[in-house]
Each structure stands twice: as C-alpha cells, then as structure tokens.
Amino acid sequence: MSIDHRGATRKANTIHNKSSSKKGYLFLTVILALTIIGAFLVDNKPSQPTRTRINLPLNSSESDALKDQASGSLTNLNRTESTASNQQTTTDNAAGANNISTPSSLSDETNQTVEWQNIEVKNGDNLSLIFGRAGLGPREVHHFVSSNNNAKLLRNIYPGQTLSFLIEDNQLHRLRYNKNKFNMLEFTLAGDSFESETITRLPDIVVKQSHAIIDNNLFLAGQQAGLTQNTIMELANIFSGVLDFALDPRKGDSFTVLYEELYLDGDAIGNGKILAAEYINAGESFQAFRYVDSQGDVGYYNENGVSMRKAFLRAPVDFTRISSNFNPNRLHPVFKTKRPHRGIDYAAAVGTPVFASGAGRVTASGYSKANGNYVFIQHGPSYVTKYLHLSKRHVKKGDRVKQKQIIGKVGATGYVTGPHLHYEFLVNGVHRNPRTILDKLPKAKSLGKNALANFRKQTKQIAMQLQMISGQYANTSKDDSNDG
Numbered sequence: 001m002s003i004d005h006r007g008a009t010r011k012a013n014t015i016h017n018k019s020s021s022k023k024g025y026l027f028l029t030v031i032l033a034l035t036i037i038g039a040f041l042v043d044n045k046p047s048q049p050t051r052t053r054i055n056l057p058l059n060s061s062e063s064d065a066l067k068d069q070a071s072g073s074l075t076n077l078n079r080t081e082s083t084a085s086n087q088q089t090t091t092d093n094a095a096g097a098n099n100i101s102t103p104s105s106l107s108d109e110t111n112q113t114v115e116w117q118n119i120e121v122k123n124g125d126n127l128s129l130i131f132g133r134a135g136l137g138p139r140e141v142h143h144f145v146s147s148n149n150n151a152k153l154l155r156n157i158y159p160g161q162t163l164s165f166l167i168e169d170n171q172l173h174r175l176r177y178n179k180n181k182f183n184m185l186e187f188t189l190a191g192d193s194f195e196s197e198t199i200t201r202l203p204d205i206v207v208k209q210s211h212a213i214i215d216n217n218l219f220l221a222g223q224q225a226g227l228t229q230n231t232i233m234e235l236a237n238i239f240s241g242v243l244d245f246a247l248d249p250r251k252g253d254s255f256t257v258l259y260e261e262l263y264l265d266g267d268a269i270g271n272g273k274i275l276a277a278e279y280i281n282a283g284e285s286f287q288a289f290r291y292v293d294s295q296g297d298v299g300y301y302n303e304n305g306v307s308m309r310k311a312f313l314r315a316p317v318d319f320t321r322i323s324s325n326f327n328p329n330r331l332h333p334v335f336k337t338k339r340p341h342r343g344i345d346y347a348a349a350v351g352t353p354v355f356a357s358g359a360g361r362v363t364a365s366g367y368s369k370a371n372g373n374y375v376f377i378q379h380g381p382s383y384v385t386k387y388l389h390l391s392k393r394h395v396k397k398g399d400r401v402k403q404k405q406i407i408g409k410v411g412a413t414g415y416v417t418g419p420h421l422h423y424e425f426l427v428n429g430v431h432r433n434p435r436t437i438l439d440k441l442p443k444a445k446s447l448g449k450n451a452l453a454n455f456r457k458q459t460k461q462i463a464m465q466l467q468m469i470s471g472q473y474a475n476t477s478k479d480d481s482n483d484g
C-alpha cells in the first residue's frame with residue numbers, strides 16, 4: 001500500500017499546524033493540552049470502561065451547536081460541516097482512517113521513493129515561486145494552470161498554507177492544496193491534463209466523560225475535571241431552565257457529563273457537543289439528553305422527553321459573572337432596616353450584560369431616584385419581569401425582545417451600596433420568588449408520542465452510559481442509590 005502517501009499526509013498536516021501557529025493556535029494548543037490532561041485525570045477514575053469511540057456524521061444543521069462549543073477551531077469545523085454533505089464519498093474515507101488514502105496508482109506502480117514535497121506559502125509568494133522551490137519550471141506552471149479551471153483557485157493562497165507536490169522525472173503528477181486541516185483540493189495528472197478533486201475530512205469523535213463534585217462553584221469544578229470553558233458554559237446553559245447556577249449549587253453537588261472530543265490525525269482539536277449530562281443538586285438528580293428531532297432541530301430533553309428549555313431563564317445574568325449570593329434576611333443596605341425585598345439581587349460587576357429572561361415587550365425603560373436605570377418587560381398577559389439599578393439600558397419602551405437578548409448592563413444606580421442587578425418576577429401583578437416561580441409555570445414542551453419513541457431510540461445508548469457512570473459514583477459516595 002501507499003506508505004509514502006500516508007506519511008506525506010501526516011507530514012503535510014504537521015507542517016500546516018506549525019506554519020499557521022500564530023497566537024491563536026498557541027492559545028488553542030494550551031487549552032487542548034489542559035483539556036487532555038484533565039480528561040486523563042478524570043479517566044483514571046472508574047470511568048475507563050465506559051469510554052467509547054464512535055464516528056457520528058456531523059450534519060450541517062448542527063453547526064450552531066458546534067459553533068457554541070468549539071472555541072478556537074470554529075471556522076475550520078464549520079467549514080467541514082457545511083461541505084460534509086456534498087463530499088460524502090471522500091469524507092467516509094477520511095474520517096475513518098484519519099489519513100487520506102485515495103487510490104495511489106503512482107506509488108503502487110512505481111518505486112516507493114517518490115515522496116510528497118510540502119511547500120509552505122510565504123509572504124509575497126506566487127505559484128511560480130512555489131513551483132520553483134519544488135524544482136518545477138515555468139512550463140510546468142503553465143501546463144498546470146491551463147489544464148484545469150480549479151487551478152485558478154491557487155491564486156488565492158495564503159501564507160501559512162501548504163502545497164504538497166508529488167513529482168517524478170521532473171514532471172508534476174499530483175498537487176495537493178491544503179486549504180486547512182479539513183479541506184484540500186487535489187490535482188492529479190490524467191493523460192495530458194489535470195483532474196481535480198475536493199477532499200474533506202471529518203474529525204474523529206471520541207466520547208469522553210467527566211465527573212466532578214462541586215466544592216466551590218460549577219466553573220472551578222468543571223475546570224478541575226478538565227472541561228473547557230465552552231463545555232462548562234454549555235453545561236450550565238443546558239440546565240439553566242431548571243437550575244440557577246448563580247444561586248442553586250451547593251457544596252457536594254455533582255455532575256456527570258458525556259461529551260465529544262474531536263481529533264484529527266490523533267491530535268485533539270477541540271470539544272464537540274455535550275451528548276448527555278446529569279447534575280445532582282442537593283440530592284436531586286437532573287438529567288439532560290441531546291436530541292435531534294425529525295426537523296433537524298437540536299434540543300436537550302430530560303429522561304421523560306420534556307424540553308430543558310423554559311419560557312423564562314432562571315437568572316437574567318450569566319452565572320459566571322455572579323460574585324456573591326443574595327441573603328434574603330439582610331438589612332436593607334441603604335435604609336439599615338428589614339424591608340420586604342421583592343426580588344433577587346445578583347451581585348455582579350458594572351457592565352455585566354443583563355438578559356431578558358423571556359421573550360416579550362418592553363413596557364418601561366427609564367430612570368428614577370430609587371430604581372436607578374430600570375427596564376420592565378411584559379411577557380404575555382400574566383407575567384412581568386423587572387430589572388433595576390442598571391448602568392446602561394439597551395432597549396426602549398415598546399421594543400420587542402427575545403429571550404436572552406441583552407437589555408442593559410449591571411450598574412449601581414439608584415438606592416444601592418454596590419453594583420448589582422435587582423430582578424423581580426410578577427404574576428398577575430403579584431411579586432413572586434423568581435427562583436421558585438418557574439417550577440409553577442406551565443410545563444415546558446414535551447415530545448409527542450412518535451418523537452418520544454425516536455428520542456428514546458436515539459438516546460438509548462448514551463442514557464445507559466450516563467446511568468452506568470452515575471451509578472458508579474453514587475456507589476462510591478453513599479450506600480444506597482436510588483434507581484429512578
């Protein structure tokens with residue numbers, strides 16, 4: 001078989017890595033290294049047997065989810081996905097073997113010493129210069145460019161990219177333009193002209209697991225368990241309909257998460273999607289499973305097929321931004337008396353974005369001495385949310401807002417001693433506890449009968465896996481485990 005071929009492919013990619021290793025890559029590499037180390041630490045626990053290796057087809061409808069998660073390698077990954085569907089023939093090949101193993105008549109029929117030559121594009125380069133460095137003259141350049149329309153694409157090469165040449169008897173037999181890790185354009189000499197082929201590679205996907213016990217907060221626990229920042233955020237997002245990560249987590253809470261790690265040529269290139277997760281809050285278990293419905297829409301559902309997404313956010317501020325918790329029995333910081341406090345205070349730095357907790361219409365956006373800058377939002381006929389003490393307001397009366405749209409920034413305007421968001425939730429004009437009211441509101445969307453059957457089928461394996469890991473940890477931490 002084509003050993004040279006494979007070797008060259010690997011080499012080409014390595015060079016590509018190095019050549020584009022500006023700050024972004026360095027940063028990514030550090031993150032990845034930490035992720036891997038962390039993952040191994042976790043994997044040394046009793047989790048080993050549950051590690052599986054699967055190749056899931058990435059379809060383009062999932063690009064959003066991936067976009068949210070895969071940090072630095074974003075552009076590459078998206079590109080892979082968008083081209084994946086129309087490159088079925090070549091991707092199968094690439095994804096499985098991690099190497100481009102297109103049939104190589106050249107290396108099979110001729111001696112094995114013909115090797116790929118990788119040439120890096122430098123500043124101010126053009127095709128003639130690059131061909132020259134590969135040992136090819138102007139005639140070869142002309143022959144190549146004039147014999148295939150796609151060769152024109154090589155006018156748009158960038159420093160850091162590589163061109164790989166397969167030359168024999170001073171004649172170019174094959175040229176591979178490595179656009180990025182995932183996309184290549186390969187030209188092969190056929191008779192007197194060149195044929196071209198687009199090659200798209202998909203990353204290998206390894207399902208990894210992580211388990212952690214919360215000591216301080218979710219973020220630290222996640223980091224210690226080797227999760228990337230994006231995966232931790234994703235985890236918090238998934239459960240944000242049922243848990244308020246600013247206020248709910250307690251010491252001793254734990255989570256288990258099954259997520260994808262993406263590899264190319266054996267190198268970890270980033271984290272993919274979260275497939276399933278469990279969070280145990282004060283002994284109560286919350287589970288979430290990723291499900292792609294028949295329309296291709298992606299969502300997370302609990303074990304009974306009830307959507308994790310609610311009409312209202314648990315908290316209108318990002319949990320990672322909260323610096324302290326609210327004490328409902330405190331004295332009023334300004335008036336030094338116990339006054340009825342009709343909302344929740346989220347302490348956060350000035351400038352922290354404040355989200356509309358649900359879709360609705362802005363009924364007030366103004367300033368008063370007590371409230372400082374404030375925004376009120378009406379959600380349907382029954383519900384109103386209020387946001388006080390803002391430093392900035394980004395909406396005006398009458399505006400329509402979407403859930404999680406930024407409506408202002410945390411501030412310290414009005415009667416306050418420090419920057420925080422005061423958040424109120426009213427049902428039919430009555431103040432309710434924003435933390436607990438959500439559980440009393442109409443239930444989130446549940447999957448219908450058919451969808452539920454599909455959901456169970458799709459998540460069966462991952463659910464078993466989650467159950468198993470979760471069980472292992474439950475057994476090590478306490479004697480009895482519930483089997484719900």
Ligand SMILES: [Zn+2]
Nearest residue numbers: 343344345422
């Ligand atoms: Zn308050």
